[in-house]
Amino acid sequence: xxxxxxxxxxxxxxxxxxxxxxxxxxxxxxxxxxxxxxxxxxxxxxxxxxxxxxxxxxxxxxxxxxxxxxxxxxxxxxxxxxxxxxxxxxxxxxxxxxxxxxxxxxxxxxxxxxxxxxxxxxxxxxxxxxxxxxxxxxxxxxxxxxxxxxxxxxxxxxxxxxxxxxxxxxxxxxxxxxxxxxxxxxxxxxxxxxxxxxxxxxxxxxxxxxxxxxxxxxxxxxxxxxxxxxxxxxxxxxxxxxxxxxxxxxxxxxxxxxxxxxxxxxxxxxxxxxxxxxxxxxxxxxxxxxxxxxxxxxxxxxxxxxxx
Ligand SMILES: C[C@](O)(CO)[C@H](O)COP(=O)(O)OP(=O)(O)OC[C@H]1O[C@@H](n2ccc(N)nc2=O)[C@H](O)[C@@H]1O
Ligand SMILES: Nc1ncnc2c1ncn2[C@@H]1O[C@H](COP(=O)(O)OP(=O)(O)OP(=O)(O)O)[C@@H](O)[C@H]1O
Numbered sequence: 001x002x003x004x005x006x007x008x009x010x011x012x013x014x015x016x017x018x019x020x021x022x023x024x025x026x027x028x029x030x031x032x033x034x035x036x037x038x039x040x041x042x043x044x045x046x047x048x049x050x051x052x053x054x055x056x057x058x059x060x061x062x063x064x065x066x067x068x069x070x071x072x073x074x075x076x077x078x079x080x081x082x083x084x085x086x087x088x089x090x091x092x093x094x095x096x097x098x099x100x101x102x103x104x105x106x107x108x109x110x111x112x113x114x115x116x117x118x119x120x121x122x123x124x125x126x127x128x129x130x131x132x133x134x135x136x137x138x139x140x141x142x143x144x145x146x147x148x149x150x151x152x153x154x155x156x157x158x159x160x161x162x163x164x165x166x167x168x169x170x171x172x173x174x175x176x177x178x179x180x181x182x183x184x185x186x187x188x189x190x191x192x193x194x195x196x197x198x199x200x201x202x203x204x205x206x207x208x209x210x211x212x213x214x215x216x217x218x219x220x221x222x223x224x225x226x227x228x229x230x231x232x233x234x235x236x237x238x239x240x241x242x243x244x245x246x247x248x249x250x251x252x253x254x255x256x257x258x259x260x261x262x263x264x265x266x267x268x269x270x271x272x273x274x275x276x277x278x279x280x281x282x283x284x285x286x287x288x289x290x291x292x293x294x295x296x297x298x299x300x301x302x303x304x305x306x307x308x
Contacts, residue, residue, distance in 0.1 A: 005049040007120055010042040011093075011112040012308050013103035014143060015173065015269045015276060018220055019238045020213050021191060025156070029139070030188055033213050034153040035220060036143045039173065039305040043097050045072065045109060047116045050088040055080070061095040063181075064106075071137060075110035078133055079117050087121055098301065100181025102270030104140040111144030134158065140270075149307055150224070152217060165224055172285040175303040176258060176275045176292060178250050187271035190243050229280055233265040236278070241268040248273060254300055261291060282306070 018035035025031050050056065055076045057066050064070060068077070072091050079085065091113060097105035114133055118125050127146070134141035139157035152161040216235055223232035245252045251273045258266055258275065266275050279285035285304050292302045 005120060007047045007116050009045045009047065009112050009116050011045045011097075011105075011108045012038050012144070013041040013097045013105060013108060013305070014038055014140065015103065016238060017236050017267075018217055019240060019270065021188075021239045022210065022213070024192070027156075029156045030191075031155065032139075032153060032157050033210075033217065034157055035217055036140075036148075036151050036153055037171065038144070038149050038308045039103075040308040041097055041103065041175065041303055041305040042308075043105060043109060043112075044094040045112045045116065046090075046092040047113065047120050048090040048092075049120060050090050052088045053086055054088045055091065056088070057091045057093070059093040059095065061093075061099060063099040064093070064095060070109075071106040071141075072109040072113045075113040075133075075137055075141075076117060078136060079114055079123075082133065083123065083125075085117075085121060085123075089117060089120070098177045098181070098274065100183065101177050101274040102182070102184075102268065102272045103175075103274055104144070104270065107138050107140035108144045110134070110137050111141050114141075114145055115147075131158070131160070163221055165221070169224055169227065170307045171224075171229075172279040172282050172306045173276045173304070174279065174285050174288045174292065175269075175305060176254060176296070177301040177303070178254050178273050178299070179301070180248075180250055180273070182244065182248060182251075182271060182273050184271040187240055187244060190247050191240060194243050194246075229278055233278060236265075236267045238268045238270075240271055244268060244272040251275070254296075257296055257299060258292070261295060263288065 015037045016034050017037050020033045022031040055073055057070055057073045059066050076089055097103050114130050130145045131142045134145040135158040142158035143151055146160055148162055150163050150165050220235040263277050268275055289304050
């Protein structure tokens with residue numbers, strides 16, 4: 001019997017420890033400065049070479065399309081078209097990362113397909129070539145292709161700078177995910193409307209200069225290297241959180257509930273609605289997890305994850 005060429009891969013989520021929106025770009029996207037962290041909450045992606053010249057996709061979540069609308073399907077298609085690959089592939093996705101939670105699940109699946117097909121078909125494409133493909137699929141895809149635990153993203157988010165953080169540095173998080181999701185593009189549109197109002201003086205928002213932003217990211221980096229979590233908590237920042245909390249009642253309610261449980265430093269990842277805390281170790285994370293599960297299991301899903 002012929003052996004089956006197949007790979008079983010982990011497809012991790014991300015958190016944004018820093019996210020500032022610096023302005024609107026000529027291509028309609030937003031200019032970002034962000035600090036990514038790869039975390040241990042993972043989907044599973046199985047890739048199998050098939051004899052027919054097609055991409056076949058299945059996914060165990062009904063919130064995710066299983067056709068050409070799936071970002072993982074688009075990744076396989078882009079790779080095949082760019083390099084004239086004739087072989088077909090079956091993609092089977094098992095979701096763990098909440099869909100539309102701000103943790104980059106779809107982008108991660110797409111990156112896993114790029115990296116996985118490169119291996120499966122022995123294509124030997126270099127990391128920069130894969131990063132280039134990634135940036136044609138979405139703003140978060142390049143980070144997952146980079147293979148880094150932490151990175152700074154500029155431009156649309158995919159213009160990456162690596163940071164050197166010792167492997168011993170590992171953050172622990174508890175993630176609080178409301179049962180409703182939020183569309184990223186809606187959040188950016190709300191943000192634009194908010195910024196317009198601020199220009200007319202009705203809704204002033206703090207605007208950070210680029211120098212201030214770079215300084216903040218550098219401080220965040222040193223806190224991480226030194227394991228200074230107290231100061232790190234003060235430096236974690238998300239420019240989109242204010243507009244998300246103002247616009248989506250279920251997020252502000254969850255934040256209030258979590259504050260009442262005594263969680264002081266609550267952060268939001270990406271365009272939300274996932275909220276998270278940073279814990280000093282696994283034991284503390286477990287305590288936070290148990291408390292939130294006991295009191296808020298009807299309001300949100302709770303996960304523990306660490307830097308991966
Ligand atoms: C919120 C973040 O997750 C932070 O890492 C990203 O900015 C969004 O990443 P993503 O979902 O991979 O983004 P994409 O798939 O490229 O874009 C989704 C939508 O978000 C908006 N978008 C995204 C990135 C960016 N720099 N500017 C934008 O305005 C656009 O309206 C776009 O239609
Ligand atoms: N492989 C995939 N996994 C999850 N969602 C996908 C996938 N492909 C397409 N989608 C669609 O993309 C949308 C956003 O999904 P995703 O879970 O990536 O959001 P997100 O985590 O908020 O993204 P980000 O943080 O990158 O903005 C959903 O509407 C979903 O149907």
